[in-house]
Amino acid sequence: MLSEALQHVEGPHVALAVTHTENQTDVPGATVLTSGHPIPDERGLKAGRQIVSLLSEACEHDQVIALISGGGSALIPAPVSGLTLSDKIRVNEALLSSGLGIVQINLIRQQLSQLKGGGFLRHSAPAPVTAYILSDVIRDDLRAVASGPTVSPIGSHADARRTCIENGLWHELPKAVRAYLEHSIPNQSHAVQATNHLIGSNRISLQAAHGCASRSFDAEIVSDALTGNVDDAAEQILQATRSVTVDRPKALLFGGETTVRLRGSGWGGRNQELALRLAYMTQEQKIPGNWVFLSGGTDGRDGPTTAAGAIVDAGTVCRICNAGEDPVALLSNNDSHSALSLAGDLLQTGATGTNVADIQIMLLVP
Numbered sequence: 001m002l003s004e005a006l007q008h009v010e011g012p013h014v015a016l017a018v019t020h021t022e023n024q025t026d027v028p029g030a031t032v033l034t035s036g037h038p039i040p041d042e043r044g045l046k047a048g049r050q051i052v053s054l055l056s057e058a059c060e061h062d063q064v065i066a067l068i069s070g071g072g073s074a075l076i077p078a079p080v081s082g083l084t085l086s087d088k089i090r091v092n093e094a095l096l097s098s099g100l101g102i103v104q105i106n107l108i109r110q111q112l113s114q115l116k117g118g119g120f121l122r123h124s125a126p127a128p129v130t131a132y133i134l135s136d137v138i139r140d141d142l143r144a145v146a147s148g149p150t151v152s153p154i155g156s157h158a159d160a161r162r163t164c165i166e167n168g169l170w171h172e173l174p175k176a177v178r179a180y181l182e183h184s185i186p187n188q189s190h191a192v193q194a195t196n197h198l199i200g201s202n203r204i205s206l207q208a209a210h211g212c213a214s215r216s217f218d219a220e221i222v223s224d225a226l227t228g229n230v231d232d233a234a235e236q237i238l239q240a241t242r243s244v245t246v247d248r249p250k251a252l253l254f255g256g257e258t259t260v261r262l263r264g265s266g267w268g269g270r271n272q273e274l275a276l277r278l279a280y281m282t283q284e285q286k287i288p289g290n291w292v293f294l295s296g297g298t299d300g301r302d303g304p305t306t307a308a309g310a311i312v313d314a315g316t317v318c319r320i321c322n323a324g325e326d327p328v329a330l331l332s333n334n335d336s337h338s339a340l341s342l343a344g345d346l347l348q349t350g351a352t353g354t355n356v357a358d359i360q361i362m363l364l365v366p
Contacts, residue, residue, distance in 0.1 A: 003027050020034060042085065060128075072149065091112065238278060268337040276336045
């Protein structure tokens with residue numbers, strides 16, 4: 001994003017990018033920093049301080065251009081006064097294992113940050129801000145993309161506190177975070193409003209995939225809002241697949257972002273678990289014809305692994321069993337990465353540099 005933007009910037013400027021290690025590259029005329037994702041780290045804390053410092057130097061004669069994509073919530077932790085990086089890490093870990101959707105997660109994150117939920121604008125004022133945004137959020141609620149640094153917050157302290165309590169997270173939060181959320185603060189108006197442009201989304205990627213698949217398959221976008229628990233998502237995909245008459249090659253496309261409720265100590269991500277779960281379910285609910293199923297993250301990373309997701313078929317479960325492991329036990333331990341590695345079914349793309357949530361593709365032939 002920054003490399004392209006700098007091709008259109010004339011005159012003196014200062015450019016700074018923060019990304020994760022896999023995307024690190026030199027950008028002439030810019031400083032590129034790396035940070036931890038999905039768990040914030042000390043590098044991200046320093047990057048957040050550098051951004052705050054840079055924005056505070058802007059004046060009304062400057063133009064601030066913000067390039068925002070999903071992942072920014074973890075990449076740039078900038079805790080409010082009284083909270084530490086350790087507090088933020090513990091909150092993030094609790095949220096990522098909670099099964100909450102991204103809007104609920106980022107509602108909570110916003111309340112604890114100097115930059116999220118419009119905080120970017122407070123630090124850049126009085127300079128005007130223009131933001132170009134790649135959305136990894138289904139239905140493209142810009143308040144939730146990277147926790148909305150250039151838009152209004154999703155909710156208030158009270159909303160965040162209530163969400164934590166209702167979902168059994170309150171006592172998993174650090175004491176300092178609970179104390180901070182227990183004190184309501186007035187909504188903070190911004191001295192400057194941003195002009196926000198959506199330049200990429202999951203739906204746009206789905207349409208591109210549909211165009212490609214249509215060259216060889218009868219292609220259909222079944223859903224552009226595949227969300228919720230991976231168990232339910234796998235069932236939804238399986239039912240859509242079983243309802244199709246496979247009289248010619250067909251491609252069923254889905255887009256969205258599912259969630260996993262962590263119960264075990266295994267390694268994996270939502271796309272890997274979704275793919276493995278669907279492969280296991282087909283042992284009893286047979287799919288007509290020959291099939292192959294892909295579930296992948298568009299950024300090339302699924303959870304804390306190097307895989308983007310997985311590509312499974314009717315032989316996946318047998319390959320795991322033949323390797324001497326029990327796929328049911330691995331699933332119960334949230335160890336989809338190990339299972340799919342044994343099956344040879346991991347999808348390895350490397351970092352793509354673009355995050356617009358997840359895509360699932362079911363290919364069927366007679």
